Amino acid sequence: MKEELIQKSPFFGGRVEFLHEKGRERTLSFEEERKYLKAAAPVLRDVGMIMVEMGLRPGEIFQLRHEDVRIEPPAPYVHVREGKSDRAVRDVPMTSRALPVFHRRLSRAKGEYLIPRRIGNGYDWSRPMTELEPAHQTALRKSGIKPPFRLYDLRHTYGTRAIEAGVDVFSVAKLMGHADLETTQRYVHLSKGHLEDAQKKIERFRACQRSL
Helix, strand or coil: CCCCCCCCCCCHHHCCCCCCCCCCCCCCCHHHHHHHHHHCCHHHHHHHHHHHHHCCCHHHHHCCEHHHEECCCCCCEEEECCCCCHHHCEEEECCCCCHHHHHHHHHHCCCCECCEEEECCEEEEEEECCCCHHHHHHHHHHHCCCCCCCCCHHHHHHHHHHHHCCCCHHHHHHHHCCCCHHHHHHHHHHCHHHHHHHHHHHHHHHHHHHHC
16 A cells, blocks of 8 residues: 555455464474574574574564664664564564674675575575575474474564563563563463472472471
8 A cells, every 4th residue: 555556455444354373382492492503504593593582573583674783782682673563663682692693694794684585596685584484394304303393483482481481471572572461471371381390399388388
């Protein structure tokens, strides 16, 4: 509509229903993460590292430009300028593990985007990457990780680990750019093993107190 190529959009008026972020989800173990990233091609490895360290969506990483990345101390971050909802627009602090990836990408960039589109044996730096599924499937075969495992599951892994680390749901929602807390609450349920460990700690504490 903005480009005046069509007169009206089918997404207005409720004629098309957007699917929610739910369904098949998987959280990788740290050993699976290590194997996957080791087997991944360089571009996929960088994207995967950013996803599991910072929780960004693949499309958000593809759209990152020079001006969206701030690596200066004391608080490096990336600015996500657009996304699935207004809350997707956000500043996401970098982790120490993700920082070298951005350093390298910035130093080697030859155009606008940090993750350029692959064209034949080269890259088109004026357009962003849009597809990593073939590289993902190759990394799965090389790593020996059994499906189901989608690239997007690296983002689910980030969310689950954040909850297990004790980060409150509101902060996780903000970091991940969720439109509502309902989406974020899924990660609380995914971390069942963590909650079982917490329950055992409480049980041990009560037993110790009773024995005094």
